[in-house]
Amino acid sequence: MMSAAETRQEAIIVMLRDEPFLSIGTLTQKFDISVATARRDLAELEKNGLLRRTHGGAVSVSQVANDLSNALRAVSQQREKQLICKTAATMIDDGDVVLLDAGTTTLELAKLLALRQNLTFITNSADIIAEFIRHDVANFYAVGGEYAEINRSFRGNLAEQFIRQFNVDKLVLNAASIDLERGVILTGSPVNASIQRAMLEVSRRIIVVADHTKFMKSSFSVVAKIEDISTIVTNEGARSIIEASPEKLRKKFVIAQ
Structure with missing residues (x-):
């Protein structure tokens, strides 16, 4: 019994x-x-x-030591990502220099922003670069370096040195997971964390885009403290988790509708 x-x-x-x-x-x-x-x-x-x-x-x-492949992430939470990106797009102003991290959520955002004028882009994502070329985006800079097929990005020392040359208005950052207990943004590997930290260094405002599933697991490498992030845009599925978090963290979140 x-x-x-x-x-x-x-x-x-x-x-x-x-x-x-x-x-x-x-x-x-x-x-x-x-x-x-x-x-x-x-x-x-x-x-x-x-x-x-x-x-x-x-x-x-759920402990995630490595990021899922781009192909797997591309078909996950598609509707939620689209809602998140519509909200994140409203945070980008004409004249902004926008740094887009590699990932399937930022790719959805790039599809929206590529249709706008008077923006300058920087990205380490091969997919976003292809999207900008397809839409004849005039003002963008492609980050070079070691290519990683896992998330179709360029990273490593060369990529970090390139990024550090810029002064960025808005960084849109992906997260493999978000740990509200520890108050940190996480990714799957130290090499990913390193280039994301370089992006943080040069950016005035940091917008993290993450659907509710990112709060339900952990990852291997710490990228940043949530308190150092400007805004985290997520979807309705994360509401109950956010509402149980401390006030100083709750104010960082925007729930896309």
């Missing part, structure tokens, strides 16, 4: 298969338990590697 705690903890794991985030409040109401009991349940489940605790609740456990 399972104990009441074991039965409850099994139910929590089942719930996390369908919910991106379970708050302490949800658990206390559903199981009619105290906050302390809910926290003990989550601590026990985390100790056994079955979930990851965050501020105010828990998410399903």
Whole structure:
């Protein structure tokens, strides 16, 4: 016979298969338990590697040591990415110098921005470069360096040196994952983190674009603290996770509609 705690903890794991985030409040109401009991349940489940605790609740456990391939990411959360990019596009003003990080979400944004005039672009993404050429975009700079097929980007020392020559108004950055408990933006490898940090160095405003799935996993390399990011644009699916985070982090988020 399972104990009441074991039965409850099994139910929590089942719930996390369908919910991106379970708050302490949800658990206390559903199981009619105290906050302390809910926290003990989550601590026990985390100790056994079955979930990851965050501020105010828990998410399903998933450690991502390497980025998924561009082909896999391109077909994931497409509608959410489009909504996010429509909102992010409103944050770009005429006359801006815009640095676009490599990734499938920033590619969606590039498709929108390529139709606008009076913008200057810099990018290390082979796909975004091709998109700009296809639309006869006049003012853009292509970052060179070591080519990485995993996300169809140019990176390494040469790419970082090239980026550091510019003064950028807006950086649009991809994130492999976002850890609200630690307050950090993450990516899959140190070499990716290194070029993204070079982008941060030269940019006045930093806009991270990330759908709700990026809050449900972790990654290998830290890129930046959330407190150093200007804005994080995400979709409705992340609302419950964001609302459980500290106030100083919540104000960084914009939820695309």
